[in-house]
Amino acid sequence: MNGKPLVSIVSAGLSKFGKREGLYARELFAEAVKEAFDRCPRLEPKRDVKAMFVGHMGESYEHQGHMGAAAADWTGLLNIPATRTEAACASSGAALRSGIYAVLSGLADVVLVGGVEKMTHRSTAEVTEYLAMASDYPFEQWHGITFPGLYALMATAHMHKYGTTETQMAQVAVKNHHHGTLNPKAHLQKEITLEKALTSRPVASPLKMFDCSLITDGASCVILTKPELAGKFTDQPVHIVGTGQASDTIGLYERETLTSLQAAKLAARTAYDMAAVKPENVDVAEVHDCFTIAELIAYEDLGLCKAGEGGKLAESGETRLGERLPVNTSGGLKAKGHPVGATGTAQAYEIYLQLTGQAEQRQVKNAQTGLTHNVGGSGATATVHIYRSNQQ
């Protein structure tokens, strides 16, 4: 592999993230898709878009499955092949991957990939139950282990093995909330202090409320095409130069290690090799900070630091906007929000903005190479994508 573009992103869209009362998932999805169409006036949607993949995790929220067809119907793309992809919180990372398969297969020249989730109309107890469905039922859910509980099990193990502290985890929350203040589409746009994070109420020890991502409504999408066709639609494409996806045991308890995600490491290795990119070449990254500990483990699994040094990297401030390697400039799942099915392509949306110089007040200067890291469940699915600007 030599880092050649696999596919090109010619447009992207994101709904406002937050508590979107009175809207159905398909309506939120239409909001994201309209932005993507408006950004790309040379695209004629009904003529050009040949297939759609839509990440959506749960039927339980709206008593609605079959989101692929519903999304095509509500976005004026009726009759094209439209398929829902489900890989828990990596559902739209899997949609993006599926879109790449479709374009590279030659079956569809232009593919819309995205994701959506409508969550906030449900109680915290209900959402806790629905999210837990991404874990192992007979040995995890059955024993009362929640989703925050699974990441808490990893956090306890990481603290014990490497000396990672609750303060280092809280620093991820403070940073990502700061980035969220710079993103008008973020669910929460306010700074938090370290003290506030550290004294928030317990969810699953050692994780507290401010270690957890938000229950959010939102939708996202990107439009993919063959690199040789990108110029037909835009003068400013972003190229995907590496893609990796891997799986692991559905139950956390069966893994060889509790302090890293093997699927993420495998997906990253595949994507880096394909892209001919090394971790130190990455200018901006969106990682799956469903919990603060997950961002620390992501730093390690992606090779942004050594195993066990994620806490120290967070503490150093180097992953803050304006520093060496800004991570989660969008605010991440922590502040932008985590409508689970939408997260993977929402990360791709942020990297698209960064690599086309459209990220406004949170723009990373001269960003040329970007990375997204999307995790499903407690790590049973991971997707990693690497992006390059058209200038490079």
Place this chain on the structure above:
Amino acid sequence: MSTLEPFTIEQFYKFIAQGKLMAGKCQKCGKIHLPPRPLCNNCYSQTFTWTPVPSKGKLLTYTVIHVAPQQFQHLAPYAVGIVQLENGAKLPGMITGTTQLRIGMDLTVDFTACDNAQPWPQWPRYCFKPT
């Protein structure tokens, strides 16, 4: 083979109800499966024997859950952990009988169901107690 109980998760819990912790052992490659599986993920054999698993082990990691789904709210806060049993197999579950949790502590599987509030699928819920 036909006289043996099926190597399924349901059968694992039927043994739990009898106070037994049982794993499947692949007759072809020797791999021990806890939980049991009807298809060996190592060699694809479908032939197994039941083998007892030691009920003592050490705590690998733990958390105390405060925010719980509806059916567990009456228990919250409650402790859960992953225990590595003496044969190396790992099993998650609730930890009762202590609030002094630490990695490496000795725990034993307790077959007295911690809670039977949920009607389906009517499995007994084993838990761990200090040895």
